[in-house]
Amino acid sequence: FANNGEGNDDISGESPLLRGMIFAANIGSPGDLPLVEKFKAQGIGLYRTEFLFMGEELPSEEEQLEAYRQVVAACSPHLTVIRTLDIGGDKKAPALHLPQEKNPFLGVRALRLTLRRPELFRQQLRAIWRASAAGPTAIMFPMIATIEELERAKENLWAAREEVLQAGYEIGELQVGMMIEIPSAAWLADKFAPKVDFFSIGTNDLTQYMLAVDRENPELAELNQPYHPSVLAMIARVSQAALQNGIWTGICGEAGGDPLLAPFFKAVGIKELSMAPGSLAKVRTALAKLEQSKEEQERLVSSVLDCASTAEVVNTLQAYKAI
Numbered sequence: 001f002a003n004n005g006e007g008n009d010d011i012s013g014e015s016p017l018l019r020g021m022i023f024a025a026n027i028g029s030p031g032d033l034p035l036v037e038k039f040k041a042q043g044i045g046l047y048r049t050e051f052l053f054m055g056e057e058l059p060s061e062e063e064q065l066e067a068y069r070q071v072v073a074a075c076s077p078h079l080t081v082i083r084t085l086d087i088g089g090d091k092k093a094p095a096l097h098l099p100q101e102k103n104p105f106l107g108v109r110a111l112r113l114t115l116r117r118p119e120l121f122r123q124q125l126r127a128i129w130r131a132s133a134a135g136p137t138a139i140m141f142p143m144i145a146t147i148e149e150l151e152r153a154k155e156n157l158w159a160a161r162e163e164v165l166q167a168g169y170e171i172g173e174l175q176v177g178m179m180i181e182i183p184s185a186a187w188l189a190d191k192f193a194p195k196v197d198f199f200s201i202g203t204n205d206l207t208q209y210m211l212a213v214d215r216e217n218p219e220l221a222e223l224n225q226p227y228h229p230s231v232l233a234m235i236a237r238v239s240q241a242a243l244q245n246g247i248w249t250g251i252c253g254e255a256g257g258d259p260l261l262a263p264f265f266k267a268v269g270i271k272e273l274s275m276a277p278g279s280l281a282k283v284r285t286a287l288a289k290l291e292q293s294k295e296e297q298e299r300l301v302s303s304v305l306d307c308a309s310t311a312e313v314v315n316t317l318q319a320y321k322a323i
């Protein structure tokens with residue numbers, strides 16, 4: 001996408017640690033690219049690849065390559081973060097013929113599935129490596145709960161790289177990241193950080209799993225709030241662990257597109273907010289209006305983390321916005 005004229009935007013796939021806040025887009029297929037351009041995203045912070053797997057037949061490696069390459073090339077020189085398959089829970093793939101589960105959100109979902117289906121996983125990993133030749137690319141693994149899962153995912157990633165090189169294909173560099181969306185991984189962020197290049201916080205699932213609230217149940221919508229102080233404290237903890245280890249953290253759940261939360265995220269050191277393209281303008285505006293001094297940022301963080309309830313957090317954020 002063209003340089004959007006906001007200065008400081010002529011650099012690209014390099015680490016967001018070295019830049020100001022990056023405003024990126026979430027997409028589900030190359031069909032979303034026109035929106036990414038229209039709203040001038042500075043990259044793609046979450047490319048959900050499930051869409052390719054929702055049909056009657058599974059996509060081939062070449063079909064996957066085509067879809068990923070198209071996105072990476074269009075987004076270059078900005079970074080495209082491709083997420084490996086997150087089937088299960090709310091996302092179905094009929095061609096995989098998965099057994100019914102009693103608790104799909106707590107079941108064989110995402111990386112838990114791909115680690116059990118190595119050929120399916122390797123095929124996607126090979127396609128992502130090959131797409132990385134087209135521009136700055138990152139890969140991230142969803143639904144990691146344990147260090148062993150991350151290690152096994154990375155073993156597959158390096159094996160897929162060998163396969164691609166053996167076959168004589170060109171590849172680029174790949175930043176390797178993980179989603180933080182399960183409380184066990186969030187709590188141990190300092191242990192995960194040395195093993196990845198970045199974290200991307202999935203606030204939809206992190207909220208669901210921290211508050212034990214089904215993200216799809218409208219009856220519980222009031223409880224399903226990323227404003228809950230426990231969720232925000234966890235996010236602050238994750239960002240802190242990342243900074244201490246010299247890696248960057250993004251937010252790619254719905255909360256990343258919430259202008260009320262943006263000053264808090266910036267204050268805790270989040271480097272990238274990735275959101276539905278239609279939210280980019282309002283989040284940019286919310287932060288542009290704000291000249292936060294270090295002291296103000298620290299005050300905001302401590303007053304939010306001092307709250308006991310969602311309602312108190314919302315009041316605090318609203319009062320801050322009104323200043």
Ligand code: PEP
Nearest residue numbers: 181202203204205252253
């Ligand atoms: C999330 O959980 O916040 C996230 C971005 O992933 P998804 O909504 O696709 O589960």
Ligand code: MG
Nearest residue numbers: 181202204205
């Ligand atoms: Mg998720």
